[in-house]
Amino acid sequence: MDFGDQTVIHDLSFDVHAGETFGFLGSNGSGKTTTLRALLGIYQPTSGTMHIGGRAFEPRDGARLGYLPEERGLYKKESVLDVMVYFGILKGLSRQEAAKRSRAFLERVSLADKATVRVDKLSGGQQQKVQLGVTILNDPELLILDEPTQGFDPVNRRLLMDIIEDQKRAGATVIMVTHQMEEVERLCDRVILLKDGVAEAYGTIEDVQDLYGGTIVEVHHSGPLPASTLYDITVTRRDYAELRPRAGTDEADILRDLVRAGVMVRGFTTARTSLEEIFIKIYGEQNEPAGV
């Protein structure tokens, strides 16, 4: 994908399986939104296409697509219900069905009393809820959400994630761009991490965690921790240490090794490197000032 002479996405290919939730991760400017826009035909890609079920995707062929763009916007001078019904009809619903679904959604997100209120009279968060309602009004088969929880308080974020989960349960395939790693860990089956328009990592969350750090062993102990060929000590504090198992080492072997070395082990847990740590590891470097 080129903008003028600048290539912003480099030879990017990925699969999204039917019914899964796919996380699209990356720092600001890494090309996530541009990729989505190119996939949806909003930008004309220099090359490449999106196929759904083996068929080239045409965004406006009546397919049940739901897209929540990063740039939020609705017809602000119209009433909430009018806007929702308008988009519902454009997405192939009858006027009655669009109105019925709109009212049901507004009820669910506690905006039923705002149905006849102009969109610009709503708060930012309320407008975002309406926009999500417009996005899922036609029960989309493919739901593409660009920063869906941006601007929501924790309560509404939880509500939003519940709604996304409901869509997934109903059979929707979800592609989600987000910076919220907890959302990714809760909702996503697989992820892709973009950096400067290149796929830095791609696979299940476990695959990515294995690639960037894998398993961490947390040990609460008494006495000194010996060096070993089975692990590297990454963090050590008084009576606490984090060990990174070396390739091919099983966590049980480490425990046996510690006990054999006479270490009093009071606690032994294994954990994967969090996505947040991996994110910081990948993108933190590019944000550090030069010379640091």
Add this chain to the structure above:
Amino acid sequence: MAAHNLNTVIGFEFIRTVKKKRFWITTLAIPVVFAVVLGLSFISGQSSRATADTQKYAQVTFQYTDASGLVTDAGASAFGGTRTNDGAVAIAAVRAGTLAAYFAFPANVATQPVRVYGTDKGIFANGTYEAVARAILVSAARQKVSSPQLMAVTQGNVTITSQTFKGGQISGGIGEVIPPLLFLAIFYLSILMLGNQMLSSTLEEKENRVTEMILTTLNPTTLIIGKIIALFMVGLVQMVTFALPVIIGYLFFRANLNLPSVDLSHLSLVPGPMIIGALLLMGGFILFTGTLVAIGAVVPTVKEAGTAFAPLVIMLFLPVYAVSLIVSDPNALIVQVFTYFPFTAPVTAMLRNGFGSLNDLQSAIVITELFIFGLIALRLAVHLFRYGSLEYSKKLSITNTFRRRKRAEPAAVSDRAS
């Protein structure tokens, strides 16, 4: 699906425009002002007629001298006048307030003024003196001519019907010119009334950040065509609203408002010029609409759109400045340029079509040209909306939109990106 979406867009755009208070305030402002002016005109018309009648038949005690020999003593006395031989004494009496008025009729009333002297009765009542003096002369002239027909002729109250021939057939004359020129009036009205709305029609999607939602739901061509049709319907509503008071005023209050009678039987609807006029109107409308929508897609704000509108308005009115040349010498170079330059072509060609100086070949060329350029402008408008409205707050570089559009080997990764 496309037809369904087109109808949905038309309905949405039309209804949300006509249900706005601001639309009706703006739309009704013109007929309300018009009605107020008509009302004032009606009231003042009645008042003026009553005043004129009162003045004409007013009785004034006056003296007069008559060098023309037209005024008879009997005629003058009917208005309250008596002859005197000494004008200076009469003027002195008027000045002293002992005589209401003195009229001095000259030897030749056609070349010399009638002098009227009167005591001041206020700026409006003073008109009585002139009215009486005039009425005395008219009455005297009637008696001299003693023929109502001759009197009508001298006053220009005659009806003339004319018939002209073209190619051995009766030609319609001015009655044949007017109907095709109605298309020109409709063209001007539609562009001037809807121009700003056309400019700002796609700005709303841009300013409200709705573009991405729209582009993934709807073909931009459907959106823009739908908006244009809805705008046209809005324009019709406005035109009907404007025309209603005029029609009502004409039908029911024509006599009171001193409106001239319009005899539509003289109008001749010749199929050829009417069809050409309609096609020129359609082509011109498409061209200007497409261009205005394209401008709206490029600029980020209504203000900047207005600046870009100005050159189009100039081109819209440019042929009007050359109208006498267009009518009298259609082969003049400037007329030829105006006829074929796309943005001056609609007005020039419609004028020439009305006055019968646009032959079939020229008509065909101009109509084809307008439709081709109009469709190109519409395509450009769709393209610029598609890429320009995502620029949101920035002015669009048209070159960049085309550079971005270039594709290289679309199949290269198509089977991988699934």
